[in-house]
Amino acid sequence: MVLSDIEFLINFLEERHVTTIKKRRHTYLTYHGLEERYTYVLKHGIIKNSIILQDGREFNLSYITKPDVISLLRDEISKFTDQPFNVRIESEEATFYQIDRVIFWEYVNSTPELQNYVKNYYRKKLSENIYRLQRMMMNGKKGGLAAFLYSLIDLFGIQNKDGILIDFVVTNEDIAGFCGISSRSSVNRMLSQLRQDQVIDFSGHHIVIKDVSYLLDNIAN
Known part of the structure; x- marks a missing residue:
């Protein structure tokens, strides 16, 4: 193998x-x-x-x-x-x-195998950093939040009957830090709007993503 x-x-x-x-x-x-x-x-x-x-x-x-x-x-x-x-x-x-x-x-x-790992590591980190810059510069706060929520699906997402449960507690403070939003209260307002629009919901302290296509549309915009 x-x-x-x-x-x-x-x-x-x-x-x-x-x-x-x-x-x-x-x-x-x-x-x-x-x-x-x-x-x-x-x-x-x-x-x-x-x-x-x-x-x-x-x-x-x-x-x-x-x-x-x-x-x-x-x-x-x-x-x-x-x-x-x-x-x-x-x-x-x-x-x-x-x-x-x-x-x-x-x-x-x-060790040639470790050299290959290091080469791929730098390539991967460069690609990730470029993506983050694009997310911040091109999408604005709304698009940045959409991109961040979408990234959580691959990291922590579990499909259930209500949508995709993010099986990890992400605080409003951390969301603000990832998306360049000035305060937790601003994050709360944006999440509340997404909930009203039935894009997300909450299960306890966990986010449930109900409309993935909405997130993708806002990343593209």
């Missing part, structure tokens, strides 16, 4: 008994701008990447829900490097492989 790049990486780390660490919900693994000597690979859990804007606001970049390297940015020879993101744990607990970044790059440079 041919392993995917990330499956190869996980097996590679397991075979070398790389240290794992656990973090609890709403604690931070790394902070934007602080020096870090380790490379981290998410093993289990859900995390959120964000950056701090010049005005002090936190801008959310992405949720990561599957095993993946948290960041391979910066050079590969320095023992310490500034972290490009805040990484906050969003599940009850998350487990990470923790490996000295210089050792990690030595593994990469001596």
Whole structure:
């Protein structure tokens, strides 16, 4: 059986008994701008990447829900490097492989399969960043919210009789941070309008998406 790049990486780390660490919900693994000597690979859990804007606001970049390297940015020879993101744990607990970044790059440079993973990693991250910029610049707040809600389907969506349940609690504050909306109250008003238009509904604290085509139409516009 041919392993995917990330499956190869996980097996590679397991075979070398790389240290794992656990973090609890709403604690931070790394902070934007602080020096870090380790490379981290998410093993289990859900995390959120964000950056701090010049005005002090936190801008959310992405949720990561599957095993993946948290960041391979910066050079590969320095023992310490500034972290490009805040990484906050969003599940009850998350487990990470923790490996000295210089050792990690030595593994990469001596292992063709890991070189292929790194190449694909950078290509994927570049594509994701371009998409986020397009979402913010071309769609406006309404389209940005529609794009964000649509992205939740692939990450957390479960089909049920009422629509697609987003099986993860996303706060209005986090939605504001992902969509560049100024406040939670603005998000609340926009979600209320979508509910009135029968695009979404709520099941407890969970969003239920009832009209996917409406979201797609607003992303396109």
